[in-house]
Amino acid sequence: MFTLENLTKIYRHRSEEVHALDKITMEIAQGSFVVVTGGSGSGKTTLLLTLGGIIHPTSGSLHVKGANLYDYSSNQLASYRNRTVGFVLQTFNLVPYLTALENVMVPMLLNRNMKEEPQNRAAKLLDQLGLSSRQHFLPRELSIGQQQRVAIARALANDPDVILADEPTGNLDPTLSLEILKILKDLNQKEGRTIIMVTHSPAAAEFGTRTFRLDEGRLVA
Amino acid sequence: MNSRFSFSTVIWREIWQRKSRLISGLLTITLGIAVIVGIESVTTVSKQLVAKKLDLLGANILVLPQAASVDDYYSADIDAPTFPEEYVERIATSMLPGVDNLSPKLSRRIKVSGYPIVLTGIMPSNELASKPIWQASGLMAADLKLACATSSNPSGTTRLDPSLKRATVDSLAATDVWVGSMVAERLKLTTGGTVTLEGKEFKVVHVLPETGTVDDNRIFAHLHSVQQLLGTGAQTSAIEIMGCCSAISDGLLGKLRNILPDTRITTINSIVNTQIETNKLMSKVSLILLVIIVVVGSIAIGNYMWANVEERRKEIGTLITIGFTRGRIYRLFLTKSLILGIVGGTLGYVLGTFAAMILGPQLAGLAISPIPIYLLWSLIVASTIALLGSWYPVYRAARLDPALIMQET
Ligand SMILES: Nc1ncnc2c1ncn2[C@@H]1O[C@H](COP(=O)(O)OP(=O)(O)OP(=O)(O)O)[C@@H](O)[C@H]1O
Ligand SMILES: [Mg+2]
Numbered sequence: 001m002f003t004l005e006n007l008t009k010i011y012r013h014r015s016e017e018v019h020a021l022d023k024i025t026m027e028i029a030q031g032s033f034v035v036v037t038g039g040s041g042s043g044k045t046t047l048l049l050t051l052g053g054i055i056h057p058t059s060g061s062l063h064v065k066g067a068n069l070y071d072y073s074s075n076q077l078a079s080y081r082n083r084t085v086g087f088v089l090q091t092f093n094l095v096p097y098l099t100a101l102e103n104v105m106v107p108m109l110l111n112r113n114m115k116e117e118p119q120n121r122a123a124k125l126l127d128q129l130g131l132s133s134r135q136h137f138l139p140r141e142l143s144i145g146q147q148q149r150v151a152i153a154r155a156l157a158n159d160p161d162v163i164l165a166d167e168p169t170g171n172l173d174p175t176l177s178l179e180i181l182k183i184l185k186d187l188n189q190k191e192g193r194t195i196i197m198v199t200h201s202p203a204a205a206e207f208g209t210r211t212f213r214l215d216e217g218r219l220v221a
Numbered sequence: 222m223n224s225r226f227s228f229s230t231v232i233w234r235e236i237w238q239r240k241s242r243l244i245s246g247l248l249t250i251t252l253g254i255a256v257i258v259g260i261e262s263v264t265t266v267s268k269q270l271v272a273k274k275l276d277l278l279g280a281n282i283l284v285l286p287q288a289a290s291v292d293d294y295y296s297a298d299i300d301a302p303t304f305p306e307e308y309v310e311r312i313a314t315s316m317l318p319g320v321d322n323l324s325p326k327l328s329r330r331i332k333v334s335g336y337p338i339v340l341t342g343i344m345p346s347n348e349l350a351s352k353p354i355w356q357a358s359g360l361m362a363a364d365l366k367l368a369c370a371t372s373s374n375p376s377g378t379t380r381l382d383p384s385l386k387r388a389t390v391d392s393l394a395a396t397d398v399w400v401g402s403m404v405a406e407r408l409k410l411t412t413g414g415t416v417t418l419e420g421k422e423f424k425v426v427h428v429l430p431e432t433g434t435v436d437d438n439r440i441f442a443h444l445h446s447v448q449q450l451l452g453t454g455a456q457t458s459a460i461e462i463m464g465c466c467s468a469i470s471d472g473l474l475g476k477l478r479n480i481l482p483d484t485r486i487t488t489i490n491s492i493v494n495t496q497i498e499t500n501k502l503m504s505k506v507s508l509i510l511l512v513i514i515v516v517v518g519s520i521a522i523g524n525y526m527w528a529n530v531e532e533r534r535k536e537i538g539t540l541i542t543i544g545f546t547r548g549r550i551y552r553l554f555l556t557k558s559l560i561l562g563i564v565g566g567t568l569g570y571v572l573g574t575f576a577a578m579i580l581g582p583q584l585a586g587l588a589i590s591p592i593p594i595y596l597l598w599s600l601i602v603a604s605t606i607a608l609l610g611s612w613y614p615v616y617r618a619a620r621l622d623p624a625l626i627m628q629e630t
Contacts, residue, residue, distance in 0.1 A: 045627060054541065055624045075546055082544025089627075095536055097238035098231065105226050107543045118226065154543070 001162065001194050002028040002051060006060035009046050009217075020046040022217035023060065028210075030161070033188040033195045035208030042214040044198040045166055051196060052085050052164050053077040082110045086155025088165040093151050094139040100126060100150045101135040107157040114158075125153040129183065145176040152183060163187060165197040169204055181207050232557050239529075246525035247565050250606055253514030254569025254599045255576060257507055261595060262577035264503040266587045271496050282462040284308070284477065285485045289458075299328045299339050299435070303456035306444075308481055312460070315480050319473045321463035327447050328439075328458050333418060338404050339439045340418060342447025342457075343393070395446050398423040402430060403437035416440070419450050515606055522610030526558055530618040537618055538626035551619040558611035559604055566603030570596045 009021040020043045028034055036044050049055040050062065053069055062069045064084070072080060081087075086107075094103045104122035108114055114121075126135055129149040139147055148168060155163055165184065169177035185207050188195045197208065205211055213221040236243065289301040309325045327342040393399070398418070400410050405428045410416055414425045423442060431437055448455060462477075477486050530537075537550060545553075574591045581589035 046624075049624060049627060052542065054627075078544045078546040078549075080544075081542060087542040089542070093539065095231075095539060097234045102226055102230070102234070106231070106540075109226070109228060109231075110544045110549075 001030040001032075001065060002026075003063040004028075004060070005062075007050065007057050007062055008059045009043070009050060009055060010058045019217045021050065021057065024217075024219050026212060026219060028194065028196065030194055031188070031192050033185070033207060033209045034197070035205045035211045036196065036198045036214065037200065037205055037211060038214035038220075041216075043217040044214055046217075047214065048164050048166050048196065048198055051162075052087060053080045078110075082107055083158045084160055085162045085164050086157070086160040088148070088151050088155050088163060088168045090167040090170040094147060094154070096139055099136045099138055100131060100142065100146075100153075103139070103150055104153045104157055107154060111158050122153070122157070125156055126150070129153050144171055145179065148172065148176075148180055149183070152180070152187075156187070160193070162194045162196065165195065167198055167200065169199065169201065174203075177201070177204065228553065229556075232553065232560065236557065236560065242525065242528070243561070246521050247561055247568075249521035250518050250562065250565030250603050251568040251572060253510075253518050253606075254566055254603055255573035257511055257514065257602075258570050258573025258595050258599055259577045259580070260503055260507040260510070262574060262589050262592055263581050263584075263587060264500050264507065265592060266581065266589050267496065267503075268500050270587065271500065282474070282477070282486065282488055284312075284460040284462065284481060285487070286458070287483055287485050289485055299458075300330055301328070301458040303327065303453060303458050304481075304484060306448075306455040306457045308484070309457070309460055311480055312462070312477065315476075317473065317476055317480075319471070323463075324461040325444060325457040326459045326461065327444055327451070327453065327456060329447075329451055331419060331451075333404075333408060333416065333440070336404075336407050338401075339435065340447060340451075341439050341441050342444035343441055344444045393426070393441075393443050395443050396423050397426045397442070399427040399429055399441040400425055401437040401439045402428065402432070404440055405429075418442070421450055511602070515602070515609070518603075518606035519610035522558060522561065522607050523614060524610075526554065526611035526614040527617075529557075530554065530614045533618070534621060534626050537621055538623050541623045547619040551615060554611065554615040554618050555608065558607040558615065562604035562607030563600060565607070566599040566601075567596070569603060570599040573599075 004024050004026045007021055007024040008019070011018040011020055022043075024047065036047060038044050046055060050057055053072070056070055064080075069077070069080070094100075095106065098106065101119070101122050104125055105118050108118040108121065116124075123132070123135060126132055129152060131146060131149055131153070134142060134146060134150075137146075139150070142150065148171075152163075152168075163184065168184070169180050172180060181204055184195050184197065187193045188209075197204070199205055211221070212219060286302040286304050306325055309323050312320060312323060325344055329340050330337055331340050332338070398416060400408075400416065404410065405425075408416065410425050410428065412425055412428055415422050416425055417423070418440065423446075429436065442450075444457070447453075474486050474488065478484075540550060540553075574589075574595070577589045578591070581587045
């Protein structure tokens with residue numbers, strides 16, 4: 001699915017250079033559940049955003065299903081973010097003035113090849129995540145765990161191959177965390193989606209089929 | 222939630238969710254547009270009125286009794302005190318250069334079948350001057366200086382306003398009357414019919430077309446018939462004179478005052494000019510205001526949009542992860558500010574028009590009606606303000622680095 005070769009991202013902050021990603025070479029197979037761990041500032045988010053077509057690497061290459069992602073035009077990258085991957089982030093989440101249902105429908109607005117009626121699909125996804133009675137709630141009217149489930153539903157809107165999750169359980173208590181992790185596990189095992197999840201929590205790391213560890217931008221395990 | 226969910230739904234939702242913050246930005250545009258539309262509506266009507274007055278007045282000098290009020294040239298003769306008709310002779314026999322035509326008038330408010338009208342006695346042209354009395358010379362406000370050309374150029378005298386047909390005044394018989402359109406309508410008078418004035422029957426020989434002035438409420442008859450009817454004797458309440466401009470500047474007014482010491486002699490210019498000057502000033506003021514409003518409005522909208530972009534940084538990041546391109550984000554924000562412009566422009570037009578309609582009659586004595594084309598202008602100006610003000614904040618929104626936004630959380 002993903003082939004990374006000497007992938008490097010250098011931030012120039014004032015006169016200093018920060019090697020957020022330092023010559024990362026790895027292979028991520030389709031259908032795997034990858035866990036990325038590492039200390040704070042080790043480059044986990046940077047890696048995830050690079051895989052998601054948001055951060056352009058400084059050097060090295062990233063191939064997705066054989067195609068070099070950063071050869072894509074900005075429109076192609078946008079459509080890659082819209083359809084091939086789905087993001088679930090820690091806090092950075094729902095559009096505050098749209099209802100749960102509408103939040104799930106936003107990615108579908110950009111998708112011209114919708115097979116299903118957007119509203120039906122959004123309702124089905126929310127239902128699948130146990131939120132059928134919360135369709136018309138605004139994010140602030142939902143609990144944090146419910147908000148995170150809406151975010152997962154939205155990530156699934158255009159039926160992506162890959163879910164990119166950045167500390168999806170970071171704000172949740174252990175019970176809710178477990179719930180979210182189970183959902184991700186189901187998405188991996190029952191639906192065959194590739195999951196790449198960044199986490200600090202050793203318990204969460206247990207769910208992965210493969211673990212990568214970063215330290216100061218380098219792959220250490 | 223029956224309407225289809227679309228990008229416009231997203232824009233509307235955002236606007237309604239945070240409507241309280243919108244108010245200051247929207248209010249600036251709305252009030253700004255309202256002020257300009259208000260001023261312009263009043264000025265336009267005022268200009269039209271001046272043009273209409275000039276259009277309908279053939280004469281450019283007015284001789285009135287000393288005590289007459291000259292607030293409004295066009296109705297200055299109504300119920301004014303009188304002076305002897307013999308004054309017409311005095312001017313005519315003095316052979317003053319520059320006096321082309323003399324037209325004495327006598328006007329009184331009377332009631333016909335309980336309805337108040339103005340009865341105006343006029344003089345058939347062949348008695349006094351070679352030119353038709355009261356010719357409507359087709360003057361427009363801008364052509365004021367041409368008054369001279371019309372009086373000194375014989376061909377100019379043929380530029381009669383065909384709707385008025387005042388040239389036929391010389392065929393006005395002692396028992397004939399012309400009636401203004403409003404009088405005709407109220408009293409149900411038609412050409413060939415009769416009307417009883419102060420107990421005497423007159424024949425309606427002509428119904429004048431609507432002019433939008435006090436003329437519509439007048440009945441015109443022969444001066445001598447009116448004098449007889451009202452029992453005033455040989456009196457008139459005004460003499461209109463066609464005077465040549467150059468003669469006026471050569472002191473024609475002073476000479477007339479010497480001949481007629483107990484009268485008030487004034488020019489159309491001195492009365493109407495005041496109004497034209499006011500109109501010009503208003504046009505200038507509204508132009509300056511327009512510039513100020515565009516600048517202030519743009520800053521207000523820019524401020525609002527800047528705050529809006531700042532507040533929505535996270536959301537912009539989210540939209541990028543979902544697959545929005547920069548172009549889409551640009552459009553999302555620009556459409557929003559265009560909506561503000563359109564709403565502000567429309568509200569401003571409505572508010573300004575209403576204000577003009579309410580205040581116009583009170584402050585300027587003018588009846589104002591809505592001017593639809595100003596809605597188009599309001600929309601253009603307001604949209605320009607909105608786009609001008611939000612261009613930079615929106616550009617910044619679209620340029621935001623998602624990697625940076627992600628680090629902020
Ligand atoms: N936009 C940026 N400009 C400059 N430096 C940056 C930027 N984004 C990240 N960095 C730096 O790159 C390094 C890696 O950051 P990153 O966010 O990937 O770490 P992380 O592993 O996700 O950390 P955390 O666990 O705290 O979320 C950090 O040192 C960070 O300061
Ligand atoms: Mg991180």
